[in-house]
Amino acid sequence: DAGVTQSPTHLIKTRGQQVTLRCSPKSGHDTVSWYQQALGQGPQFIFQYYEEEERQRGNFPDRFSGHQFPNYSSELNVNALLLGDSALYLCASSLGGGGNEQYFGPGTRLTVT
Amino acid sequence: KQEVTQIPAALSVPEGENLVLNCSFTDSAIYNLQWFRQDPGKGLTSLLLIQSSQREQTSGRLNASLDKSSGRSTLYIAASQPGDSATYLCAVIGAGNMLTFGGGTRLMVKP
Numbered sequence: 001d002a003g004v005t006q007s008p009t010h011l012i013k014t015r016g017q018q019v020t021l022r023c024s025p026k027s028g029h030d031t032v033s034w035y036q037q038a039l040g041q042g043p044q045f046i047f048q049y050y051e052e053e054e055r056q057r058g059n060f061p062d063r064f065s066g067h068q069f070p071n072y073s074s075e076l077n078v079n080a081l082l083l084g085d086s087a088l089y090l091c092a093s094s095l096g097g098g099g100n101e102q103y104f105g106p107g108t109r110l111t112v113t
Numbered sequence: 114k115q116e117v118t119q120i121p122a123a124l125s126v127p128e129g130e131n132l133v134l135n136c137s138f139t140d141s142a143i144y145n146l147q148w149f150r151q152d153p154g155k156g157l158t159s160l161l162l163i164q165s166s167q168r169e170q171t172s173g174r175l176n177a178s179l180d181k182s183s184g185r186s187t188l189y190i191a192a193s194q195p196g197d198s199a200t201y202l203c204a205v206i207g208a209g210n211m212l213t214f215g216g217g218t219r220l221m222v223k224p
Contacts, residue, residue: 004156033211042117042202042214043157056209090156092212099144099165099206104157 002027004093004105012111013081021076021108025093031055032074033102034066035090043090049074050096078110086112115140119203119215126193127223134188134218136203141181147212148177148188149202157202161188193222 035043045058049068
């Protein structure tokens with residue numbers, strides 16, 4: 001049973017550039033959530049996708065956008081990168097809503113120089 | 114706005130000790146609470162999920178309790194081992210199925 005997968009593993013970008021991160025959920029899951037984790041801190045919720053629509057959004061600017069595909073995989077896009085966007089980006093999948101257990105992928109380490 | 118706090122922020126213990134990690138949250142209207150383990154630079158591994166109607170969950174040497182009314186949870190680790198060294202994160206799930214995390218407790222178990 002494949003777990004949550006993310007690509008790429010590491011990424012280095014320059015300020016002002018744009019980046020796309022990808023996530024495939026655990027088999028059977030239909031909901032994907034994205035989190036940003038700065039060094040030494042707990043993860044912060046960015047947004048959640050269900051049925052190809054953004055269902056919830058945390059306190060992140062519009063530079064952060066996403067998409068969910070019919071096969072439930074998801075992309076996170078960040079435009080006009082800032083140094084402060086450097087972080088570990090985590091994807092989590094779950095089944096439906098209602099507080100079900102969330103399973104995390106290995107993350108993508110983004111460094112903005 | 115839900116806020117989650119974990120105490121202590123760091124903990125160093127000798128191998129074999131039993132230990133308790135603490136988690137508190139400000140809004141008791143939660144669906145459930147989840148404990149995770151994170152190794153350096155890695156993703157999160159789910160350890161235990163406690164439904165809001167439950168008081169505790171056990172998995173091997175781990176036992177997590179939940180007191181929703183007081184906004185507290187504890188993670189008890191029995192007979193700690195060097196392999197338990199990691200950061201432990203507590204997160205609550207509220208409306209909208211989003212996780213709100215604490216800052217974590219960095220655990221070091223010395224041989």
